[in-house]
Amino acid sequence: MRQIRADAVRSRTRILDAARAQQSATLSLNVVAKDAGLGVGTVYRHFPTVHALVEALSAETLERMLTIARSESQRADTEAAFIGFLDGALELQLQDGGLQAVLLSPDDEDQGVRAMKQEIFAAFEGVLQRARHERIVRADLSITQLEHLICGIEHAVRIGEPGDRQMFLEILLAGIRPTV
Amino acid sequence: MRQIRADAVRSRTRILDAARAQQSATLSLNVVAKDAGLGVGTVYRHFPTVHALVEALSAETLERMLTIARSESQRADTEAAFIGFLDGALELQLQDGGLQAVLLSPDDEDQGVRAMKQEIFAAFEGVLQRARHERIVRADLSITQLEHLICGIEHAVRIGEPGDRQMFLEILLAGIRPTV
Amino acid sequence: MRQIRADAVRSRTRILDAARAQQSATLSLNVVAKDAGLGVGTVYRHFPTVHALVEALSAETLERMLTIARSESQRADTEAAFIGFLDGALELQLQDGGLQAVLLSPDDEDQGVRAMKQEIFAAFEGVLQRARHERIVRADLSITQLEHLICGIEHAVRIGEPGDRQMFLEILLAGIRPTV
Amino acid sequence: MRQIRADAVRSRTRILDAARAQQSATLSLNVVAKDAGLGVGTVYRHFPTVHALVEALSAETLERMLTIARSESQRADTEAAFIGFLDGALELQLQDGGLQAVLLSPDDEDQGVRAMKQEIFAAFEGVLQRARHERIVRADLSITQLEHLICGIEHAVRIGEPGDRQMFLEILLAGIRPTV
DNA sequence: CATGAATGAGGATTCATTCAT
DNA sequence: GATGAATGAATCCTCATTCAT
Numbered sequence: 001m002r003q004i005r006a007d008a009v010r011s012r013t014r015i016l017d018a019a020r021a022q023q024s025a026t027l028s029l030n031v032v033a034k035d036a037g038l039g040v041g042t043v044y045r046h047f048p049t050v051h052a053l054v055e056a057l058s059a060e061t062l063e064r065m066l067t068i069a070r071s072e073s074q075r076a077d078t079e080a081a082f083i084g085f086l087d088g089a090l091e092l093q094l095q096d097g098g099l100q101a102v103l104l105s106p107d108d109e110d111q112g113v114r115a116m117k118q119e120i121f122a123a124f125e126g127v128l129q130r131a132r133h134e135r136i137v138r139a140d141l142s143i144t145q146l147e148h149l150i151c152g153i154e155h156a157v158r159i160g161e162p163g164d165r166q167m168f169l170e171i172l173l174a175g176i177r178p179t180v
Numbered sequence: 181m182r183q184i185r186a187d188a189v190r191s192r193t194r195i196l197d198a199a200r201a202q203q204s205a206t207l208s209l210n211v212v213a214k215d216a217g218l219g220v221g222t223v224y225r226h227f228p229t230v231h232a233l234v235e236a237l238s239a240e241t242l243e244r245m246l247t248i249a250r251s252e253s254q255r256a257d258t259e260a261a262f263i264g265f266l267d268g269a270l271e272l273q274l275q276d277g278g279l280q281a282v283l284l285s286p287d288d289e290d291q292g293v294r295a296m297k298q299e300i301f302a303a304f305e306g307v308l309q310r311a312r313h314e315r316i317v318r319a320d321l322s323i324t325q326l327e328h329l330i331c332g333i334e335h336a337v338r339i340g341e342p343g344d345r346q347m348f349l350e351i352l353l354a355g356i357r358p359t360v
Numbered sequence: 361m362r363q364i365r366a367d368a369v370r371s372r373t374r375i376l377d378a379a380r381a382q383q384s385a386t387l388s389l390n391v392v393a394k395d396a397g398l399g400v401g402t403v404y405r406h407f408p409t410v411h412a413l414v415e416a417l418s419a420e421t422l423e424r425m426l427t428i429a430r431s432e433s434q435r436a437d438t439e440a441a442f443i444g445f446l447d448g449a450l451e452l453q454l455q456d457g458g459l460q461a462v463l464l465s466p467d468d469e470d471q472g473v474r475a476m477k478q479e480i481f482a483a484f485e486g487v488l489q490r491a492r493h494e495r496i497v498r499a500d501l502s503i504t505q506l507e508h509l510i511c512g513i514e515h516a517v518r519i520g521e522p523g524d525r526q527m528f529l530e531i532l533l534a535g536i537r538p539t540v
Numbered sequence: 541m542r543q544i545r546a547d548a549v550r551s552r553t554r555i556l557d558a559a560r561a562q563q564s565a566t567l568s569l570n571v572v573a574k575d576a577g578l579g580v581g582t583v584y585r586h587f588p589t590v591h592a593l594v595e596a597l598s599a600e601t602l603e604r605m606l607t608i609a610r611s612e613s614q615r616a617d618t619e620a621a622f623i624g625f626l627d628g629a630l631e632l633q634l635q636d637g638g639l640q641a642v643l644l645s646p647d648d649e650d651q652g653v654r655a656m657k658q659e660i661f662a663a664f665e666g667v668l669q670r671a672r673h674e675r676i677v678r679a680d681l682s683i684t685q686l687e688h689l690i691c692g693i694e695h696a697v698r699i700g701e702p703g704d705r706q707m708f709l710e711i712l713l714a715g716i717r718p719t720v
Numbered sequence: 721c722a723t724g725a726a727t728g729a730g731g732a733t734t735c736a737t738t739c740a741t
Numbered sequence: 742g743a744t745g746a747a748t749g750a751a752t753c754c755t756c757a758t759t760c761a762t
Contacts, residue, residue: 171329393745511696580753
């Protein structure tokens with residue numbers, strides 16, 4: 001086996017650091033390259049498209065989400081697990097502006113990302129099922145719809161104040177309870 | 181006073197039609213000109229900036245919203261009025277992709293737009309007050325926050341299915357009720 | 361005979377006033393029209409080209425120059441006449457930034473301008489002849505060269521301080537005396 | 541350290557050649573690109589602004605001027621040195637139409653240009669001092685004024701015949717002598 | 721592999737001029 | 742004759758992407 005290219009690793013780190021500093025909406029590989037002190041070509045070699053870079057940026061966040069997914073889905077207390085899930089997802093999406101795009105995107109360029117997303121959704125699905133049975137969530141709300149609602153809440157917080165997050169989450173939770 | 185030129189009216193209409201066909205997020209005055217079959221300069225004469233055009237596009241929608249605002253705020257039944265308001269706003273925002281930006285923008289280039297926004301918000305504020313008193317809405321929810329939540333729901337519907345609209349609106353309404 | 365169009369006269373005046381307020385280097389008929397509160401078409405009707413407008417602007421200055429030319433060329437004191445000529449020309453060129461272009465231009469769109477230029481040059485030529493005979497000016501300096509030198513001095517004053525004018529004119533006068 | 545790319549050097553040369561062929565007054569980076577057979581972006585990479593290109597164009601001329609400045613300021617014969625200076629400056633400014641702008645510009649984008657200008661002015665100042673003491677030049681003429689006068693003479697030659705140069709320089713020299 | 725120079729399409733904007741009203 | 746809307750060529754500049762070194 002070839003030696004692990006230490007410089008390649010360093011380049012990757014630099015690129016990710018530089019990208020994180022930019023707004024994910026207007027991410028430019030050229031600007032990233034300049035900020036990272038690297039050539040454009042190098043950036044393109046590591047990430048052939050902007051989306052690939054966004055994915056990579058989100059990978060770390062996704063890992064944290066995966067951790068949450070695993071631990072919350074283990075909890076016996078369904079309501080706590082469900083809330084923990086929503087809260088974690090909202091928190092991470094707010095922190096990582098590119099995460100929403102990666103979560104919603106149907107085709108992932110990176111296999112690891114694909115795998116993480118699948119496991120997260122599966123775990124979430126499980127918790128949602130339990131929440132439905134315990135009448136914490138109305139029965140007709142699909143996992144996809146819930147995901148979209150979280151994105152909506154994220155959007156609402158984003159165009160307003162960070163302090164709105166807690167209240168908006170409460171509203172979401174209260175809103176999706178089954179009607180008596 | 182001079183009469184308004186017939187060709188100017190026609191150009192304006194063409195521009196607005198062409199603009200409506202484009203995604204309001206990536207609205208380009210040059211593309212609009214090409215689609216409208218007009219010179220770039222003509223478009224710039226009518227609308228010096230992209231935002232001016234977006235505003236003009238929303239003006240008609242705003243008028244419809246104003247109509248709703250007036251009629252709903254007249255209703256004796258507060259709950260019906262409040263729901264009518266939310267439903268109307270959501271519906272119109274979904275129909276007119278640029279409306280959200282105009283509603284959220286603090287500075288309007290057109291005076292008419294400014295006036296309409298003010299009247300709509302004032303009417304909405306009135307209905308919200310009544311809804312608070314009748315315990316249809318929690319007391320700590322501000323008009324701004326409610327506006328942002330509607331934008332969030334709009335976003336959620338937009339990234340999902342149009343059919344989600346009804347359910348998501350129900351969820352919003354249920355979510356903002358005061359907790360018992 | 362038709363009545364004299366009072367509004368046409370007023371338009372002309374407004375155009376000239378607006379044009380005077382602009383830098384003659386970047387004179388735009390459109391901007392002039394807007395500043396004058398008139399339609400572009402009106403401006404074009406009065407002055408088909410930018411140069412025509414510049415000429416018109418200079419016409420008044422040319423008249424003043426013509427006045428100087430006539431009075432100075434009458435003077436018995438050649439030196440005083442000559443200096444008066446140079447001083448007047450320099451002063452007027454500095455006041456009217458477009459004058460140099462009109463003076464140097466071989467083809468004049470306006471007949472009156474053409475006539476004035478010819479009379480001015482003729483008068484100047486006469487004074488220069490006398491100045492040569494009285495050994496105030498070297499014999500090999502042509503009228504054209506002298507004109508160019510004045511333009512040069514104008515340029516020198518223009519890129520420096522207005523206060524340089526007096527000294528630079530002295531230098532020119534001293535410089536063109538015949539060498540002993 | 542990386543070697544300088546061969547193609548980059550070639551591009552730079554082409555750009556400078558193409559620019560030299562244009563009037564420096566109306567220098568357009570796009571036209572330069574087209575004339576040089578290069579992409580616009582390439583030109584912008586090499587010279588981000590028109591002034592940067594003008595500076596680069598003048599750099600070579602400035603070097604020649606610097607050479608003259610050094611050698612002339614060494615001369616024991618003050619008058620010869622002074623004349624050599626003026627003659628050289630005039631000659632070079634006439635050859636290089638953009639030089640005047642660079643000399644007069646208070647802010648230089650290129651450090652080398654800045655340095656050369658400073659050395660040239662310092663050397664010229666020295667010669668001027670000596671010339672003042674030897675009563676070749678009137679005492680109240682500043683280096684800045686002299687510079688402007690040279691620009692004026694350049695202008696005068698430029699709007700006339702190249703053959704005027706010699707005479708106009710004589711006139712300048714004669715004109716700035718102290719009055720007896 | 722890394723580099724950054726080169727590319728040129730594309731977007732925004734201005735402005736001289738024409739022409740319908 | 743006056744008006745100003747319409748025109749579109751021309752200009753400036755950016756940026757994603759390719760490719761020579």
